[in-house]
């Protein structure tokens with residue numbers, strides 16, 4: 163097992179995370195290669211009363227993967243993938259990224275719900291829920307986990323599934339890193355040699371047609387099609403807007419595409435292509451590069467009625483920098499057929515999530531985000547994904563987990579009574 167401290171030449175690089183605004187100094191960074199390595203690091207941290215931060219790929223916007231003075235457990239070297247195409251079963255180590263997983267299963271004609279970017283660790287993404295352009299058909303990433311191997315705060319290595327420690331298994335599906343260190347997961351991949359995917363984009367000065375068009379496209383959308391919408395300040399008076407579309411039914415160009423072109427009034431040819439999903443992941447390479455100063459947060463919304471459309475438009479009109487953006491994610495189909503209490507991820511009731519993101523560390527970014535986000539605080543506002551939640555989420559953990567919160571506290575008390583795993587949206591154990 164490799165370990166470094168602050169005297170190592172690569173310490174500066176290794177302590178950095180995706181969000182360049184996070185600047186923390188752990189006393190040591192460890193790269194375990196087995197669950198047994200993880201047990202020995204946990205024991206060492208407990209003996210010295212050091213905080214622990216778990217790192218999948220360091221993409222959490224709040225920098226949960228790194229702490230000051232404590233120990234970082236970087237799972238990057240646990241990066242084995244075993245895939246059995248006959249059964250579609252795949253077992254992956256906690257350090258495997260979406261890109262590494264896609265490279266193994268997609269060329270053989272299989273998919274799972276993937277994150278938008280190759281570099282995000284699959285496990286970290288799935289433990290927070292894991293919303294994908296494939297979610298209408300396949301559900302959230304956490305819905306596809308069949309079993310997990312977990313190292314608990316007491317140093318036990320537990321294999322959990324629906325029959326073995328079912329309450330822990332339930333809690334892992336959306337409860338993030340609260341209950342232990344997941345060293346590997348087993349998933350069921352689904353066959354899809356190709357998808358029909360791409361985006362339709364244009365620039366516009368008015369957003370009503372774009373947003374009501376998105377509403378029309380997504381209402382009654384078939385499971386096989388998932389569409390996300392994006393609004394970016396164009397730098398001039400207008401906005402760059404786009405619909406990102408993915409359909410697992412490649413036999414015909416979906417009606418939603420035609421509706422989207424109409425809604426945009428775009429003269430641009432729509433660039434939907436029949437591709438392997440590795441290509442879809444390739445399209446985001448270079449977007450949102452690591453090391454810049456990011457802030458984002460999100461809220462759930464029940465419907466895109468005219469009032470919400472107006473609110474999103476006002477929020478967009480108040481953008482002043484190119485790096486400010488609004489994304490709207492659609493949760494439908496298989497995501498919403500799982501009841502809110504069936505996994506820890508409670509935010510399934512809200513068909514849409516709206517996320518505001520800024521990049522660049524300018525004060526105007528922070529002001530825009532802070533003054534805008536709260537306007538979406540309707541009663542369902544906190545029913546969102548912890549993956550897409552910024553630091554404002556710390557004060558609202560019980561609302562985010564909603565009907566599941568008290569059960570999550572019980573599971574936390576059983577598996578992490580001393581709250582060793584607290585660099586996360588923390589679920590407090592019962593004392």
Ligand SMILES: Cc1cc2nc3c(=O)[nH]c(=O)nc-3n(C[C@H](O)[C@H](O)[C@H](O)COP(=O)(O)OP(=O)(O)OC[C@H]3O[C@@H](n4cnc5c(N)ncnc54)[C@H](O)[C@@H]3O)c2cc1C
Nearest residue numbers: 218219220221222226227256277278283286287293339344
């Ligand atoms: C560019 C980018 C694209 C994204 N795209 C999507 C998307 O399409 N859909 C979506 O839902 N989210 C998306 N996200 C959000 C992302 O899924 C979350 O930020 C997630 O936490 C990142 O996982 P990570 O392993 O990199 O987290 P890290 O920052 O490494 O870790 C954060 C925390 O996650 C927990 N954790 C991670 N791995 C483990 C483990 N093995 N065991 C126990 N706890 C663990 C720990 O609490 C840890 O402290 C994206 C984020 C970025 C930056």
